[in-house]
Amino acid sequence: AQSVTQLGSHVSVSEGALVLLRCNYSSSVPPYLFWYVQYPNQGLQLLLKYTTGATLVKGINGFEAEFKKSETSFHLTKPSAHMSDAAEYFCAVSKAGNTPLVFGKGTRLSVIA
Amino acid sequence: GAGVSQSPRYKVAKRGQDVALRCDPISGHVSLFWYQQALGQGPEFLTYFQNEAQLDKSGLPSDRFFAERPEGSVSTLKIQRTQQEDSAVYLCASSLDRGSPDTQYFGPGTRLTVL
Numbered sequence: 001a002q003s004v005t006q007l008g009s010h011v012s013v014s015e016g017a018l019v020l021l022r023c024n025y026s027s028s029v030p031p032y033l034f035w036y037v038q039y040p041n042q043g044l045q046l047l048l049k050y051t052t053g054a055t056l057v058k059g060i061n062g063f064e065a066e067f068k069k070s071e072t073s074f075h076l077t078k079p080s081a082h083m084s085d086a087a088e089y090f091c092a093v094s095k096a097g098n099t100p101l102v103f104g105k106g107t108r109l110s111v112i113a
Numbered sequence: 114g115a116g117v118s119q120s121p122r123y124k125v126a127k128r129g130q131d132v133a134l135r136c137d138p139i140s141g142h143v144s145l146f147w148y149q150q151a152l153g154q155g156p157e158f159l160t161y162f163q164n165e166a167q168l169d170k171s172g173l174p175s176d177r178f179f180a181e182r183p184e185g186s187v188s189t190l191k192i193q194r195t196q197q198e199d200s201a202v203y204l205c206a207s208s209l210d211r212g213s214p215d216t217q218y219f220g221p222g223t224r225l226t227v228l
Binding site for chain 1: 116117143144146148153154155156157158161163169172204206208210215216217218219220221222
């Protein structure tokens with residue numbers, strides 16, 4: 001079975017500060033890993049995904065994540081937070097193929113001016 | 114182009130009523146997924162289709178939940194005899210199935226409130 005743990009249900013950072021959202025996964029097979037962002041009253045939007053190859057993945061809006069197999073982690077980072085980054089962020093894992101995603105509980109990011 | 118659309122966006126039902134939630138996937142997308150998102154939680158898988166075939170319905174919480182995609186395009190999630198615990202946002206996603214894994218594109222969701 002697969003599972004995702006997101007440490008910290010709420011993270012608050014100052015505008016311009018580093019954003020770090022933590023995600024650890026459990027998977028019995030090589031995982032595919034995703035980060036989605038959800039703005040209020042909107043659907044989820046893909047930020048980035050790891051499938052195979054390079055373990056540092058760059059996504060939209062300046063976000064990136066690094067797959068660390070030894071740590072079973074896929075933390076999301078952004079060097080400098082912007083007010084528009086305030087949203088809910090979800091880490092997800094899936095198995096090979098177009099199979100359902102297993103999501104973490106989410107981390108709400110607040111950006112303080 | 115048009116994304117995934119869902120209707121209605123909001124639904125209020127009295128306990129015991131039946132409801133039907135519609136999902137229009139992106140044109141040409143082969144796979145369609147339904148997820149349930151309770152307040153303050155991440156989405157949880159309900160069921161998914163590849164074209165008209167329902168490949169996995171292991172996430173449906175009870176036999177009151179039923180989903181169909183008869184022509185391999187639009188899908189309907191039906192909940193019979195709604196209960197308060199069914200209150201949640203129901204998300205639909207579709208993917209093209211070009212590769213492994215392909216990106217799932219999500220609709221805005223239907224917020225169901227059962228009184």
